[in-house]
Amino acid sequence: MAVPILLYYSFLFFSFTPLSKSQSFIGVNYGQVADNLPPPEATAKLLQSTAIEKVRLYGSDPAVIKAFANTGIGIAIGVSNSDIPAMAADPNFAKNWIGANVAPFYPASKIILINVGNEVMSYNDRNLMAQLLPAMQNLQNALDSADLGGKIKVSTVHSMAVLRQSDPPSSGSFDPSIGDLLKGLLGFNKATGSPFAINPYPYFAYRSDPRPETLAFCLFQPNSGRVDSGSKIKYTNMFDAQVDAIRSALDAMGFNSVEIVVAETGWPYKGDSNEVGPSVENAKAYNGNLIAHLRSMVGTPLMPGKSVDTYLFAVYDENQKPGPTSERAFGLFKPDLTMTYDVGLSKTSQTTPSTPKTPTINPAPKPEKEAYWCVPKGGVSDAQLQANLDYVCGQGLDCSPIQPGGACFEPSTVASHASYAMNVLYQSSEKKPWNCDFSQTATLTSTNPSYDKCIYPGGSS
Numbered sequence: 491m492a493v494p495i496l497l498y499y500s501f502l503f504f505s506f507t508p509l510s511k512s513q514s515f516i517g518v519n520y521g522q523v524a525d526n527l528p529p530p531e532a533t534a535k536l537l538q539s540t541a542i543e544k545v546r547l548y549g550s551d552p553a554v555i556k557a558f559a560n561t562g563i564g565i566a567i568g569v570s571n572s573d574i575p576a577m578a579a580d581p582n583f584a585k586n587w588i589g590a591n592v593a594p595f596y597p598a599s600k601i602i603l604i605n606v607g608n609e610v611m612s613y614n615d616r617n618l619m620a621q622l623l624p625a626m627q628n629l630q631n632a633l634d635s636a637d638l639g640g641k642i643k644v645s646t647v648h649s650m651a652v653l654r655q656s657d658p659p660s661s662g663s664f665d666p667s668i669g670d671l672l673k674g675l676l677g678f679n680k681a682t683g684s685p686f687a688i689n690p691y692p693y694f695a696y697r698s699d700p701r702p703e704t705l706a707f708c709l710f711q712p713n714s715g716r717v718d719s720g721s722k723i724k725y726t727n728m729f730d731a732q733v734d735a736i737r738s739a740l741d742a743m744g745f746n747s748v749e750i751v752v753a754e755t756g757w758p759y760k761g762d763s764n765e766v767g768p769s770v771e772n773a774k775a776y777n778g779n780l781i782a783h784l785r786s787m788v789g790t791p792l793m794p795g796k797s798v799d800t801y802l803f804a805v806y807d808e809n810q811k812p813g814p815t816s817e818r819a820f821g822l823f824k825p826d827l828t829m830t831y832d833v834g835l836s837k838t839s840q841t842t843p844s845t846p847k848t849p850t851i852n853p854a855p856k857p858e859k860e861a862y863w864c865v866p867k868g869g870v871s872d873a874q875l876q877a878n879l880d881y882v883c884g885q886g887l888d889c890s891p892i893q894p895g896g897a898c899f900e901p902s903t904v905a906s907h908a909s910y911a912m913n914v915l916y917q918s919s920e921k922k923p924w925n926c927d928f929s930q931t932a933t934l935t936s937t938n939p940s941y942d943k944c945i946y947p948g949g950s951s
Contacts, residue, residue, distance in 0.1 A: 515784055516835075517544030517564070517801035518822070519754055522551065523808040526825045530557035533805060536827050537563055540835040546753060546801045548608065550591040559598040566603040566753075566801075567591065569629065571618065574607050577628055578621035584628035588636055596638065603643045604629060605687060605753070611668055611675075612651040622646060623674045630682060643684035646675065647753045650690055650732065653739060659792070660720035662735030663742055676745045685751040685799070688736050692728035692776065693757045693767055700766040704728075709772060710779035711929050712881035723791045726881070729755070729780060730790040737792045750793075755780070756803030759830060761816035768816045770831050777802060777822070778833040861948050862934045864916030864926035865909050875908035878928045882911040887918055891944065898944035909939060910946060917947040 520533065527533075534557045537545060544564040547554055558565055569577060569587065576583045592601055606626045610618055626644050633639045650656065652672065654665045664672050679686055692708035706713040708728040715724040716731070725731045733750060740748055757776035761768030784797040807821035807830075821830055829836075866875055883889040891898040892907040899907075912932055919925035926932045940946045 514543045514564075515797040515799045516542050516781065517546060517566075517799065518542050519546045519548075519756075519801050519804040520554065521548055521804050521806070521808045522554075523810045524806065524825075526809055527806055528825055528827060530554040532827060534558045534561050534563070536823065537561075537805070539837055541837060542802075542835060544602070544799070544801065545805075546605075552591070552595070555591070555595045555599045555601070558600070559595065562600065564600050564602040566605060567601060568608065569604065569606045569625070571607045571610060571613075574610070574618060574621050574625045577606070578624035581628045581631060584625070584632040585635065587629070588632040588638070592633075592638065592642065593636060596642070601642055603645060603684070604633075606644060606646045608647045609649040609651075609689070610646060611671065612649045619668065619671050623671070623678060626675070626678055630678075644682065645679060645684040645687050645751075647687040647689060650688065650736075652688075653735060656732065656735035658716075658718035658720055659725065659731045659734035660718050660723070660738050662738030664739050669743075673743065676740070676743060676748060679748045680745055685749045686736070686740060686745075687751045687753040688733075689754040690729065690732035690736075690752060691755055692732065695728050695732070696767050697765075705767070705772070706877075706929055709775040710783060711775065712878050714877045714880060721791075725791065726884070727779075727783070729783070733798060734790050734792040737790070750798055752798055752800040754801060754803045756820045758816035758819040760819040762814050765814055765816050768819060773820075774831045774833060781833055781835065860936055861938070862921070862926075862936055863939055863946055863948050864913045864932050865935055865939055866905060866912065866928075867931055867933050870931045872904045874929070874931050875904050878931065879904065879908040879911050882915045885915065887911075887914050889914070897942075910944070913939070913946050913948075 518537065528536075530551075530553050533554075538561055542563070544566065545558065546566040546568075548568045549570060550567045555565060555567065573583075573587070577587065592604075595601065606629060607618075607622060610622050613619070626646065630639065630644045633642055633644065652664055652668065653662060655661050655663050676686065678684070696704050696708045703713060705711075707716065707726070710727045710729070713726065715726045717724050725734075733752065736750055740746065740750070757773040758765075758768040759770045759773035780800070780802075784800055787795065787797055789796050790798070802822065804820050805823055806825060807818050809818055811817045822833070822835070824830055866878075889911055890896055892910050893899060898910045912926070912928060916926045916932075923934060926934050938946065938948060940948075
């Protein structure tokens with residue numbers, strides 16, 4: 491007997507969340523490896539004008555922590571990797587660290603999390619790995635002594651390299667060579683209620699597999715999906731697949747109750763000529779569609795109905811970072827506080843994204859006089875049209891007219907059925923040009939494509 495495939499989806503081309511609301515699950519990374527950044531106070535004011543409610547620092551710069559005082563923005567601060575040995579060896583070091591970096595600022599500065607180290611478990615430094623848990627324990631004890639233990643959590647941030655296997659997501663498992671160390675860290679997370687923080691980057695997945703279908707999968711664009719051979723779940727984007735691989739690995743080790751936080755994820759908007767993937771279009775599509783996915787509250791297949799707390803990377807470019815150009819091109823904002831590109835984070839701006847692949851989030855469209863319909867471009871392959879058709883009908887939209895017996899079933903061709911379905915999604919959105927894109931396989935027409943008894947939904951654009 492065939493096992494049914496469960497299709498999980500999100501409404502990526504349209505969202506009806508008002509701009510004025512902040513989302514507690516949207517955060518951003520604030521790196522400072524740069525010599526051209528605006529003052530921290532200006533950054534705090536900038537983030538207050540957005541839907542971002544959390545900011546992650548890689549260190550504990552007092553000027554930055556103080557700048558976010560009384561803003562209501564949650565702050566995750568960090569203990570540097572170089573401080574881990576001393577913190578592990580000496581409880582007083584941890585107490586002094588809290589005394590210097592937390593106590594003077596809390597609660598005016600809403601410190602919510604302290605990450606001890608960054609991607610330590612992927613450094614191949616066994617001594618440092620072994621010192622991580624004692625450092626976290628000493629820091630937790632220092633918080634408890636300062637009567638802050640129940641208010642500020644302690645964790646550490648991991649790269650996806652802690653996984654031995656991530657594909658398919660149901661087979662997600664941790665690297666056995668660090669299994670015992672991870673069990674200790676996860677035991678700490680479970681006992682204290684702190685999250686398992688991870689850095690998933692679909693960008694790197696695409697870079698290692700630069701096929702067009704992989705790009706669509708990574709950018710939350712219409713695609714044929716990937717069926718997990720173990721769970722039979724059909725995944726329609728890489729972000730969910732990566733996060734669920736972590737969920738599977740945690741569950742396999744018996745830590746079902748430990749929550750996941752995405753500490754970093756993003757996409758560079760420019761790169762060197764030999765780099766695959768960086769572009770404004772791709773960065774805008776990834777970040778914009780990710781934000782829409784989070785706002786939809788669909789969740790992931792293994793964690794439905796809620797959004798994982800996610801920190802976007804990053805507020806600004808860091809112009810002093812080494813490496814390829816892409817390493818210095820993740821910023822959502824420029825040093826002059828203007829947007830690098832618009833992904834709909836502003837509370838007040840009514841500017842809608844100009845890149846077709848990015849979802850709109852305006853609460854209501856302004857009607858125009860002329861009606862438009864969304865139809866396929868000429869020359870598009872049946873395979874791409876079938877992917878578009880599967881995507882739309884997987885959204886729960888009404889595809890009954892193109893089912894057998896429906897008014898639009900004939901002619902029974904992929905092109906005809908896809909044309910009807912693509913228009914249904916467009917008419918169900920805010921009917922802006924970028925809602926009719928489908929990876930650049932669709933176009934708007936003012937000619938009504940209805941025929942015989944087959945009536946295409948239509949209205950003002």
